Amino acid sequence: MSEAAIAEKDLGNAAYKQKDFETAHVHYDKAIELDASNITFYNNKAAVYFEEKKYDECITFCEKAIEVGRETRADYKLIAKAMSRAGNAFQKKEDLHTALKWFQRSLSEYRDPELVKKTKELEKNLKEAERLAYINPEIAQEEKNKGNDYFKKGDYPTAMKHYNEAVKRDPENAILYSNRAACLTKLMEFQRALEDCETCIRRDPKFVKGYIRKATCLVAMKEWSKAQRAYEDALQVDPHNEEAREGVRTCLRSNDEDPEKAKEHSLADPEVQEILRDPGMRMILEQMSNDPGAVREHLKNPEIFSKLMKLRDAGVIQMR
Missing domain, CATH: 1.25.40.10 (Tetratricopeptide repeat domain)
Structure with missing residues (x-):
């Protein structure tokens, strides 16, 4: 060097x-x-x-x-x-x-x-x-329309291809997730349909059809309490929605047919099991059984309120 x-x-x-x-x-x-x-x-x-x-x-x-x-x-x-x-x-x-x-x-x-x-x-x-760069609402609308045409013909796999493309082209559009959820429900892919319903609701909490499609999916899964809650959420958005009202009535009738079996099914839910294992929640439930009026105080806590609603929907507790 x-x-x-x-x-x-x-x-x-x-x-x-x-x-x-x-x-x-x-x-x-x-x-x-x-x-x-x-x-x-x-x-x-x-x-x-x-x-x-x-x-x-x-x-x-x-x-x-x-x-x-x-x-x-x-x-x-x-x-x-x-x-x-x-x-x-x-x-x-x-x-x-x-x-x-x-x-x-x-x-x-x-x-x-x-x-x-x-x-x-x-x-x-x-x-x-x-x-x-791929986002294009105009193309998304075209793909949605094609998906709708195939959906009406009963060709759900082809409809799915177009709905998938529509979502990629306009991922913030709540309606597209709702449409795809309906298609997934027809294809018996209920878990994926629920995910699309939840996304739809997050994108537009005022879009009532998102709640109704969620409820429809849950009904197909015979999750009557959860479906009822979804219909009730729809009525919070549109109190005059007849489909949601009828849905609530259907869920109540279905739950009444075999309440013990419905409760047994709900108790198998890991989320319900976790709530029931929580020492704090067990103490609250015991207090509520001894003093029904105590529930009002607990409902002020958003986290406890959410857990109590879950137990109510599962049929574990009764709340009026």
């Missing part, structure tokens, strides 16, 4: 730190002239170009550094450094896909922990950008 070349590199480094990039180039060029086989000189010159925002020139010298590094069997960390710097340059040029490829190449040479994090973040951002 040429001592004179190293001396020039050191002078270049000193100028770089002072942000005297013109002088840094002069010294790095001289170092390369004295020793063209040292990857570090090319890496350093690429760094200067990067600071000058001359990203194309930076990339050129990164590629030269890699070429020289391969020929001289340089330390893989130095080759990885050239690759990651090229990636940084492409990122500055907003060519993110190419930047990602360079980062991945760099990591194949050396898994720098910081670059691993940066690469994961870039992958996440690219995926999200692609998702957002």
Whole structure:
């Protein structure tokens, strides 16, 4: 290794730190002239170009550094450094896909922990950008209409394909989840249908059909208490909805047919079992059995209220 070349590199480094990039180039060029086989000189010159925002020139010298590094069997960390710097340059040029490829190449040479994090973040951002770029409400409407046509024909698998595409094209549209839930119910995929109903309700809590579709699905599963609650939620949104009113009546009749069997089914629910195992809830239930008026105080606590409603729906307790 040429001592004179190293001396020039050191002078270049000193100028770089002072942000005297013109002088840094002069010294790095001289170092390369004295020793063209040292990857570090090319890496350093690429760094200067990067600071000058001359990203194309930076990339050129990164590629030269890699070429020289391969020929001289340089330390893989130095080759990885050239690759990651090229990636940084492409990122500055907003060519993110190419930047990602360079980062991945760099990591194949050396898994720098910081670059691993940066690469994961870039992958996440690219995926999200692609998702957002795919959104198109007009195409979503077209796909929904096609799905509706196939649904009416009874071709539920084909309808599903169109509903899936509609959701991808407009993921904030509550109606699309409702339509897909109806299709999933026809396909007897009740758990997935329930998930779509819940998403529909989260997207638009005032969309009454979301609650009714949820109830319909629960009825098909013979979850009468849960279905009744869903119909009651629908009536909270639209007190005059006749389908929800009739649904409540149907659930009450069905529950009355075999209340012990319904209760046994509800007690198998892991969530109900967990509530009943809670020492605090057992104490509250005992207090309520001794003093029915105590329930009013407990209903003020949102968490306890939610658990009591769950037990009520399961038929474990009676509340009026």
